[in-house]
Amino acid sequence: MVECTDKAYAAWDKELNKNYGELMRALNPKQKEALRLAQLEWIKYRDLEFKSIDSVYDTLEGTMYIPMRISAHVEVIKKRALELKDLLDLIKDS
Numbered sequence: 529m530v531e532c533t534d535k536a537y538a539a540w541d542k543e544l545n546k547n548y549g550e551l552m553r554a555l556n557p558k559q560k561e562a563l564r565l566a567q568l569e570w571i572k573y574r575d576l577e578f579k580s581i582d583s584v585y586d587t588l589e590g591t592m593y594i595p596m597r598i599s600a601h602v603e604v605i606k607k608r609a610l611e612l613k614d615l616l617d618l619i620k621d622s
Contacts, residue, residue, distance in 0.1 A: 529594075529595040530594055530595050530598065532595075533595045533598035533599050533602060534598060536598075536599075536602050537598060537601060537602045537605060540602055540605045540606045540609050541605050541609075543609040543613075544605055544608055544609035544612065547609055547612035547613045547616055548563075548567060548612055550616055551563060551612055551615055551616045551619070552564075554616065554619050554620070555619070570608060574604055574605070574608070577604050578601055578604070581597060581600045581601060581604075582597065585597040585600075
């Protein structure tokens with residue numbers, strides 16, 4: 529299970545980076561700067577969110593909580609990847 533959730537994390541992280549790169553290529557300079565700044569703040573948010581998630585899971589005993597922790601991390605990454613994809617689709621459709 530841990531290997532599977534690790535693979536999911538890697539896949540969504542790759543998708544997030546792909547979407548970010550494509551979006552950056554599609555934007556004008558002002559939009560690129562806004563996205564770059566937003567992404568830097570999102571990375572801070574992600575790190576804090578992971579710390580928050582980990583603080584809860586650190587108090588739990590049992591091996592089942594290991595994949596659950598990773599899954600919670602995956603959801604944070606997945607959500608951002610999909611947000612970036614939605615923006616990219618919006619630009620492509622306009």
